[in-house]
Amino acid sequence: xxxxxxxxxxxxxxxxxxxxxxxxxxxxxxxxxxxxxxxxxxxxxxxxxxxxxxxxxxxxxxxxxxxxxxxxxxxxxxxxxxxxxxxxxxxxxxxxxxxxxxxxxxxxxxxxxxxxxxxxxxxxxxxxxxxxxxxxxxxxxxxxxxxxxxxxxxxxxxxxxxxxxxxxxxxxxxxxxxxxxxxxxxxxxxxxxxxxxxxxxxxxxxxxxxxxxxxxxxxxxxxxxxxxxxxxxxxxxxxxxxxxxxxxxxxxxxxxxxxxxxxxxxxxxxxxxxxxxxxxxxxxxxxxxxxxxxxxxxxxxxxxxxxxxxxxxxxxxxxxxxxxxxxxxxxxxxxxxxxxxxxxxxxxxxxxxxxxxxxxxxxxxxxxxxxxxxxxxxxxxxxxxxxxxxxxxxxxxxxxxxxxxxxxxxxxxxxxxxxxxxxxxxxxxxxxxxxxxxxxxxxxxxxxxxxxxxxxxxxxxxxxxxxxxxxxxxxxxxxxxxx
Numbered sequence: 001x002x003x004x005x006x007x008x009x010x011x012x013x014x015x016x017x018x019x020x021x022x023x024x025x026x027x028x029x030x031x032x033x034x035x036x037x038x039x040x041x042x043x044x045x046x047x048x049x050x051x052x053x054x055x056x057x058x059x060x061x062x063x064x065x066x067x068x069x070x071x072x073x074x075x076x077x078x079x080x081x082x083x084x085x086x087x088x089x090x091x092x093x094x095x096x097x098x099x100x101x102x103x104x105x106x107x108x109x110x111x112x113x114x115x116x117x118x119x120x121x122x123x124x125x126x127x128x129x130x131x132x133x134x135x136x137x138x139x140x141x142x143x144x145x146x147x148x149x150x151x152x153x154x155x156x157x158x159x160x161x162x163x164x165x166x167x168x169x170x171x172x173x174x175x176x177x178x179x180x181x182x183x184x185x186x187x188x189x190x191x192x193x194x195x196x197x198x199x200x201x202x203x204x205x206x207x208x209x210x211x212x213x214x215x216x217x218x219x220x221x222x223x224x225x226x227x228x229x230x231x232x233x234x235x236x237x238x239x240x241x242x243x244x245x246x247x248x249x250x251x252x253x254x255x256x257x258x259x260x261x262x263x264x265x266x267x268x269x270x271x272x273x274x275x276x277x278x279x280x281x282x283x284x285x286x287x288x289x290x291x292x293x294x295x296x297x298x299x300x301x302x303x304x305x306x307x308x309x310x311x312x313x314x315x316x317x318x319x320x321x322x323x324x325x326x327x328x329x330x331x332x333x334x335x336x337x338x339x340x341x342x343x344x345x346x347x348x349x350x351x352x353x354x355x356x357x358x359x360x361x362x363x364x365x366x367x368x369x370x371x372x373x374x375x376x377x378x379x380x381x382x383x384x385x386x387x388x389x390x391x392x393x394x395x396x397x398x399x400x401x402x403x404x405x406x407x408x409x410x411x412x413x414x415x416x417x418x419x420x421x422x423x424x425x426x427x428x429x430x431x432x433x434x435x436x437x438x439x440x441x442x443x444x445x446x447x448x449x450x451x452x453x454x455x456x457x458x459x460x461x462x463x464x465x466x467x468x469x470x471x472x473x474x475x476x477x478x479x480x481x482x483x
Contacts, residue, residue, distance in 0.1 A: 038189060166201070
């Protein structure tokens with residue numbers, strides 16, 4: 001996986017963790033809101049049930065405490081004790097109710113032996129409760145809003161978002177308005193009051209709006225997640241830079257060793273010829289001196305010693321060449337992907353590519369060749385480094401780098417093409433000669449070494465100019481056999 005893919009994976013993971021954490025926080029907040037809503041609704045139901053049970057008790061008490069005296073009227077004192085009871089009417093057995101609904105409620109009360117409800121007027125916010133008894137029956141008028149124990153109410157009546165109503169026979173009386181409008185979600189509660197004589201349903205509902213979500217907590221979690229994954233990205237970037245530096249150091253060490261081998265081989269080649277000539281000349285001189293007078297024995301001895309020193313120098317150079325000579329890469333060939341080798345080289349050169357503002361164009365099919373890993377990596381790294389040095393000599397807007405792989409019968413080809421100044425006509429034939437360079441301070445061994453490595457792996461490396469401008473280097477290596 002490339003560093004870009006690693007960074008993208010970390011970003012996607014961070015986004016997923018932030019989203020999942022925010023969803024969990026929102027779900028917890030919704031669960032808390034629902035629990036608080038249900039707790040408040042149950043308290044409301046209990047309080048109202050207690051009040052309706054109290055009404056039943058008051059009506060039963062009146063039926064028990066009534067007397068025949070017309071001056072002792074306990075029902076007249078009820079409103080002073082229970083403010084929600086606006087007034088109490090008494091009907092003796094020899095009189096009639098002024099309202100037919102009260103008569104029907106009295107009949108129901110007598111049948112069920114408990115108080116019965118009559119005259120529910122939600123518009124006025126009142127209803128009547130009738131208790132049948134002997135010698136007199138009673139009807140109490142109750143104010144719905146006054147029957148609510150606001151001092152024990154669990155919610156702030158004016159600001160609470162919960163809407164509370166009493167429902168009877170399809171009609172509703174609002175006790176607490178709550179928040180108007182519709183939300184994206186709703187909590188509902190419905191339960192019948194505990195008093196059978198007053199069969200009201202307590203209905204509570206709350207509409208959830210987007211403002212009810214814990215945005216501050218979610219934002220805090222998202223920022224914390226972003227900071228954590230940014231730190232992970234920074235750590236991964238540092239690790240990538242360290243790996244790149246280690247890889248460049250390793251490649252540099254291999255390059256220096258190979259360059260030393262190339263240098264030693266060149267020195268041996270350059271020294272062997274004059275040393276051989278010295279040896280041949282001294283041997284010829286010795287033979288000539290053998291024909292002279294005996295007084296020339298000293299000269300002959302000197303020539304012999306010169307010959308011996310020449311042989312010794314040749315042996316020293318030969319030993320040096322054997323010590324620093326590059327190992328044979330032909331015995332270390334293995335199937336390698338050109339695409340992977342190019343990707344690794346581009347990764348090592350990423351800082352230089354960014355500095356020059358170059359985005360390489362990499363194309364071609366996947367090609368697997370037979371090569372030695374370090375040698376192939378060194379060749380591609382050297383070709384790309386040379387291309388970047390050439391591109392640094394042209395304006396930024398004209399810099400282009402193309403890398404293309406191809407497969408031919410038996411051969412895998414990799415072409416590195418740049419839009420630099422190109423190769424001079426007189427330089428092109430000598431480009432791969434050891435110690436030949438046009439760059440100040442260069443040894444002239446890089447391309448020579450690359451060609452030697454390619455040749456050692458059974459391949460070739462050629463250079464050419466590319467129209468309209470630039471150079472193209474083509475590496476050919478044997479294709480790996482199919483698995």
